[in-house]
Amino acid sequence: MPGESTPLDRNLRTPLTRNIHGDAAVSLEAYRNNGGYLGLQRALDMVPENITALVQEAGLRGRGGAGFNTGLKWSFVPGNDQYSGPRYLICNADEMEPGAFKDRYLLERDPHLLIEGMLIAASAINASTAYIFIRGEYHLAAQRLSHALEEAHRAGLLGKRILGRDFSLQIHVHRSSGNYICGEETALLNALEGRRAIPRTKPPFPQVSGLWGKPTVVNNVETLCNLPCLLALGADWYRQLGREDDAGSKLFGVSGRVNNPGVWELPMGTPVREIIENHARGMQPGFRLRGFLPGGGSTDFLAPRHLDLPMDYDVIGKAGSRMGTGTLMILDDHTCPVGLVLNLQRFFARESCGWCTPCRDGLPWVVEILERIEAGRGEKQDLILLRQLARRMAPGTTFCALAPGAAEPLQSSLKLFLSDYLAHIVQRGCPYGHSARPQSEPACAH
Numbered sequence: 001m002p003g004e005s006t007p008l009d010r011n012l013r014t015p016l017t018r019n020i021h022g023d024a025a026v027s028l029e030a031y032r033n034n035g036g037y038l039g040l041q042r043a044l045d046m047v048p049e050n051i052t053a054l055v056q057e058a059g060l061r062g063r064g065g066a067g068f069n070t071g072l073k074w075s076f077v078p079g080n081d082q083y084s085g086p087r088y089l090i091c092n093a094d095e096m097e098p099g100a101f102k103d104r105y106l107l108e109r110d111p112h113l114l115i116e117g118m119l120i121a122a123s124a125i126n127a128s129t130a131y132i133f134i135r136g137e138y139h140l141a142a143q144r145l146s147h148a149l150e151e152a153h154r155a156g157l158l159g160k161r162i163l164g165r166d167f168s169l170q171i172h173v174h175r176s177s178g179n180y181i182c183g184e185e186t187a188l189l190n191a192l193e194g195r196r197a198i199p200r201t202k203p204p205f206p207q208v209s210g211l212w213g214k215p216t217v218v219n220n221v222e223t224l225c226n227l228p229c230l231l232a233l234g235a236d237w238y239r240q241l242g243r244e245d246d247a248g249s250k251l252f253g254v255s256g257r258v259n260n261p262g263v264w265e266l267p268m269g270t271p272v273r274e275i276i277e278n279h280a281r282g283m284q285p286g287f288r289l290r291g292f293l294p295g296g297g298s299t300d301f302l303a304p305r306h307l308d309l310p311m312d313y314d315v316i317g318k319a320g321s322r323m324g325t326g327t328l329m330i331l332d333d334h335t336c337p338v339g340l341v342l343n344l345q346r347f348f349a350r351e352s353c354g355w356c357t358p359c360r361d362g363l364p365w366v367v368e369i370l371e372r373i374e375a376g377r378g379e380k381q382d383l384i385l386l387r388q389l390a391r392r393m394a395p396g397t398t399f400c401a402l403a404p405g406a407a408e409p410l411q412s413s414l415k416l417f418l419s420d421y422l423a424h425i426v427q428r429g430c431p432y433g434h435s436a437r438p439q440s441e442p443a444c445a446h
């Protein structure tokens with residue numbers, strides 16, 4: 001039975017943060033003393049197909065935003081009987097989504113958890129080379145990762161014949177040059193190959209033709225950090241960590257005018273209200289919650305009536321939004337929703353790779369209209385135009401999900417905060433006393 005001979009306690013509820021007690025990085029010694037690298041040992045006792053099947057059965061869903069079943073994703077990599085060339089594993093640590101900071105927490109504080117997770121994933125897909133593609137600004141995380149990689153090498157946990165088995169892995173840290181689009185998995189592949197970071201057509205999917213045309217798996221940091229305990233303690237243990245349908249625990253973050261902004265590991269399916277009230281300790285005195293983006297800046301706003309929803313991929317999806325990164329952004333009653341959406345759209349417009357028209361030309365147009373409205377020069381027709389532009393950025397209309405993601409806070413704010421948009425137009429100014437300052441740099445980088 002998985003877990004019986006390990007010092008890892010089956011009552012463990014916080015596998016992602018169990019080693020983290022402060023700001024410092026967990027050393028290899030401390031990591032091993034707390035049951036670290038036992039998941040790897042168990043994986044190395046299994047045939048790769050069984051690791052993939054176990055992860056699929058556990059119901060681990062990718063934590064990078066889309067929530068696709070991780071084991072199922074790995075199962076698309078051709079097996080040894082079909083293909084004998086190189087395969088690659090990539091850890092996506094680009095984390096540039098507005099509002100997201102959960103991966104940084106893991107990267108800086110427990111780099112061995114990620115390294116062990118990558119070893120397990122690489123053994124499942126038969127990869128002997130892996131890359132950590134890390135956001136350029138994450139200097140501390142990159143430094144701590146490099147140190148942990150050296151520690152792992154010295155201990156025989158990386159390199160050739162790991163733990164004496166017929167399995168070798170090299171992990172390289174690659175610093176991103178700094179565009180949000182580099183986090184999109186196929187643009188990331190181009191960036192790693194030294195090309196312009198624009199998304200590739202899918203199919204073929206990276207699992208079949210990825211880095212340098214070879215089978216490649218791209219997984220998020222948090223996804224990979226789930227693997228060590230999952231392997232050590234088994235699929236049943238992992239499934240029961242969640243409270244609703246979705247399995248496992250999750251790093252949930254909260255930002256905005258709450259008393260205790262931060263990030264916490266909680267069961268998948270923890271209700272939004274519990275996250276905000278118990279962990280973020282509620283709204284600051286004098287501030288009322290008006291709405292929230294449940295999964296970062298590229299998700300739809302939800303309303304106070306959604307506060308009792310569990311943070312579970314399907315439930316949040318049915319309510320009209322997305323779990324995304326699981327990092328909640330709170331809108332309070334002193335903050336102008338038009339101004340907030342304008343800031344997000346400025347970010348997305350600047351980060352567009354420029355490949356398709358609704359994104360390259362549509363987003364700067366959205367910014368221009370929102371600036372006009374926020375400055376008190378908007379007209380009612382502008383709202384119709386904004387809705388049309390949001391529709392033209394819907395899924396399926398552009399090459400990648402950047403523009404559809406940008407459309408989500410825009411279109412939902414036009415429904416939820418329509419009275420605020422109208423007040424700007426009727427009162428000829430921002431009712432919150434803001435005025436849209438033109439940016440020092442243009443909304444579009446092209």
Ligand SMILES: Cc1cc2nc3c(=O)[nH]c(=O)nc-3n(C[C@H](O)[C@H](O)[C@H](O)COP(=O)(O)O)c2cc1C
Nearest residue numbers: 062063064092094095183184185219220223401402
């Ligand atoms: C514009 C854009 C940026 C993205 N940035 C990230 C990122 O920084 N980190 C990440 O894990 N996924 C990011 N994604 C999602 C990835 O394309 C991909 O789905 C994810 O890395 C897969 O990992 P998972 O299966 O473990 O979730 C981004 C997607 C888009 C469209």
Ligand code: SF4
Nearest residue numbers: 353355356359399400
């Ligand atoms: S949606 Fe935007 S970022 Fe994505 S490919 Fe098109 S132009 Fe590039």
